[in-house]
Amino acid sequence: MPKFKLNTHISARFNIELENLRNSVLTMGGAIEQQLSDTLIAMRDNNRGLAEKVVFNDLNVNSMEMQIDEECLRIIAKRHPAASDLRMVLTVAKTTTDIERIGDEIERIARMIAKGKLPDSADIIKNMLSIGNHVMEMLRGTLNAFARLDSQAALLMYREDEKIDAEYKNLLSDTVAEMQRNSEKLEDWLEVLWAVRALERVGDRCKNICEYVFYLTQGKDMRHSPMESLQEKLEDLR
Amino acid sequence: MVKLFERNVLDLHNLPAEKTAIEVRDFSLQFGNKPVLKDISMAIPKHQVTALIGQSGCGKSTLISCFNRMNDLVADCQYQGEVLIDGRNIYDQRENVALLRTRVGMVFQRPNPFPMSVYDNVSYGLRLQQEKSRRVLDNTVEQALKDAALWDEVKDRLFDSALTLSGGQQQRMVIARALALKPEILLLDEPTSALDPLTTLYIEELINKIKHQCTVIIVTHNMQQAARVSDYTAFMHQGKLIEFADTDTLFTLPQKKSTEDYITGRYG
Numbered sequence: 001m002p003k004f005k006l007n008t009h010i011s012a013r014f015n016i017e018l019e020n021l022r023n024s025v026l027t028m029g030g031a032i033e034q035q036l037s038d039t040l041i042a043m044r045d046n047n048r049g050l051a052e053k054v055v056f057n058d059l060n061v062n063s064m065e066m067q068i069d070e071e072c073l074r075i076i077a078k079r080h081p082a083a084s085d086l087r088m089v090l091t092v093a094k095t096t097t098d099i100e101r102i103g104d105e106i107e108r109i110a111r112m113i114a115k116g117k118l119p120d121s122a123d124i125i126k127n128m129l130s131i132g133n134h135v136m137e138m139l140r141g142t143l144n145a146f147a148r149l150d151s152q153a154a155l156l157m158y159r160e161d162e163k164i165d166a167e168y169k170n171l172l173s174d175t176v177a178e179m180q181r182n183s184e185k186l187e188d189w190l191e192v193l194w195a196v197r198a199l200e201r202v203g204d205r206c207k208n209i210c211e212y213v214f215y216l217t218q219g220k221d222m223r224h225s226p227m228e229s230l231q232e233k234l235e236d237l238r
Numbered sequence: 239m240v241k242l243f244e245r246n247v248l249d250l251h252n253l254p255a256e257k258t259a260i261e262v263r264d265f266s267l268q269f270g271n272k273p274v275l276k277d278i279s280m281a282i283p284k285h286q287v288t289a290l291i292g293q294s295g296c297g298k299s300t301l302i303s304c305f306n307r308m309n310d311l312v313a314d315c316q317y318q319g320e321v322l323i324d325g326r327n328i329y330d331q332r333e334n335v336a337l338l339r340t341r342v343g344m345v346f347q348r349p350n351p352f353p354m355s356v357y358d359n360v361s362y363g364l365r366l367q368q369e370k371s372r373r374v375l376d377n378t379v380e381q382a383l384k385d386a387a388l389w390d391e392v393k394d395r396l397f398d399s400a401l402t403l404s405g406g407q408q409q410r411m412v413i414a415r416a417l418a419l420k421p422e423i424l425l426l427d428e429p430t431s432a433l434d435p436l437t438t439l440y441i442e443e444l445i446n447k448i449k450h451q452c453t454v455i456i457v458t459h460n461m462q463q464a465a466r467v468s469d470y471t472a473f474m475h476q477g478k479l480i481e482f483a484d485t486d487t488l489f490t491l492p493q494k495k496s497t498e499d500y501i502t503g504r505y506g
């Protein structure tokens with residue numbers, strides 16, 4: 001497959017438009033990283049004010065998604081992109097949808113903190129923070145893979161999700177155990193459960209984005225390749 | 239809220255005079271007893287690229303030919319209404335039509351090089367205006383060819399016959415010939431329909447650059463070209479102006495059903 005080049009069109013405007021489009025995703029990605037990092041700080045410090053700020057900022061993330069979506073539509077209507085350009089525009093559209101959903105998940109967690117509903121179990125909070133930090137790493141790595149159109153990094157991040165899922169399962173059974181012990185506070189614990197689930201979902205969304213980056217750069221869909229051949233591919237790339 | 243993309247779109251219904259290149263007011267035109275343009279009103283923005291699209295025969299060429307009164311050459315042509323450039327009606331009896339045609343240049347579908355050298359082609363209009371200074375002519379030819387993105391290809395063969403150039407080069411030379419007169423407005427009537435796709439993209443890129451020097455109005459039967467090259471697009475149907483809007487809006491959210499039908503390739 002021909003190497004990926006964005007800025008070599010005869011139309012200088014088109015070059016600029018594609019470059020801006022890609023940058024807009026990075027801007028949105030930066031905003032979402034900030035949202036997650038604020039949420040984790042709010043969780044650690046039980047800082048309800050900061051959590052409220054995150055809830056409020058989600059509107060900004062939503063607006064970014066709408067703007068990028070509109071721009072993708074405009075470019076498709078106006079430029080009729082083909083081949084790698086078309087894949088790029090579609091990837092941007094799909095990626096921003098996932099980032100926006102990541103924003104919704106983060107907002108859910110922040111809402112719980114803002115309402116003062118953090119569980120009164122230091123262990124659970126510690127484990128939530130631990131998954132949260134892991135998810136943060138995955139999010140950052142995923143956005144970097146997108147920024148550099150780096151299929152190897154995308155593949156590595158893709159595989160992080162397995163670990164997050166494992167941590168999630170452990171935390172889930174701990175949480176359920178707490179619920180059984182504190183059945184009088186069931187509703188509060190349900191919220192915790194949702195928040196834990198939200199963290200895990202962020203990982204899933206990152207995984208989607210990794211798939212798009214892989215498809216964009218390699219022209220192949222990694223969802224339909226068996227894991228072994230992915231492994232081989234990873235070796236190849238090294 | 240963070241604004242990710244900058245876009246300045248002019249309000250075509252309230253275009254201030256200093257941003258208006260051409261204002262068409264209730265303009266109608268007939269060839270004999272055949273109505274060809276029907277009550278057209280529009281304000282075309284200055285230093286922008288405006289595209290005219292619509293089915294063949296809907297009156298696009300006739301409309302742009304009104305902007306430099308090329309239709310005067312057609313025998314039984316009658317018109318009503320006004321076309322204002324810089325606030326003056328160019329159909330006024332006192333209008334100097336020869337001067338008008340240097341202010342409003344025109345390029346046609348097929349390149350029409352004169353059978354003479356590249357240099358003589360590009361300097362033709364200036365010499366008609368009695369420009370004699372060699373230096374002025376040299377400078378103008380060079381600048382116009384540079385603006386038309388042709389200089390590098392022809393600088394060593396300025397005195398070869400223009401007929402030896404390729405089709406795409408000839409069309410750029412014709413554009414240079416128009417630019418040499420420093421027109422305020424440049425009319426392009428399907429300027430790339432005789433050219434290959436890649437050459438077409440080069441000409442489109444050129445159009446995007448020259449809009450800083452003059453207002454560009456382009457007729458094209460190629461909707462994708464209109465979408466790519468223009469800032470504003472007018473859709474015409476059977477002699478009427480159906481919709482005139484910024485190109486992004488017209489191609490993503492047209493207001494009229496017949497526009498939507500046309501740009502999506504449906505039966506109207």
Ligand SMILES: Nc1ncnc2c1ncn2[C@@H]1O[C@H](COP(=O)(O)OP(=O)(O)O)[C@@H](O)[C@H]1O
Nearest residue numbers: 269274292293294295296297298299300301312
């Ligand atoms: N010189 C002319 N005499 C009579 N009819 C003409 C003349 N020029 C154009 N027409 C008619 O005017 C209509 C509009 O033509 P034109 O402006 O060339 O359409 P377009 O450029 O949109 O294809 C057509 O029906 C055409 O036949």
Ligand SMILES: [Mg+2]
Nearest residue numbers: 298299300457
């Ligand atoms: Mg025509």
